[in-house]
Amino acid sequence: MSFLDEQEIGCPYCGERITVLIDPTDSDQQYIEDCQVCCRPIDFFVSETEEGDLQVHVQSENE
Numbered sequence: 001m002s003f004l005d006e007q008e009i010g011c012p013y014c015g016e017r018i019t020v021l022i023d024p025t026d027s028d029q030q031y032i033e034d035c036q037v038c039c040r041p042i043d044f045f046v047s048e049t050e051e052g053d054l055q056v057h058v059q060s061e062n063e
Helices: none
Strands: 005-010 017-022 029-034 041-048 054-060
Touching: 005 054, 017 054
Parallel strands: none
Antiparallel strands: 005 017, 029 041, 041 054
């Protein structure tokens, strides 16, 4: 059983800081999730650092 990792990101559209839950098994994945504030689609890129920590990069749909 894997636990969800809580990450805080900044929406690339509205700039609001939101908390998202990342599944560690999603490492090296890309997916789209809507912003909880402005409802615009955010592209998520999840990777794992050499130390085993999750790293989340987000960008707008047009980047």
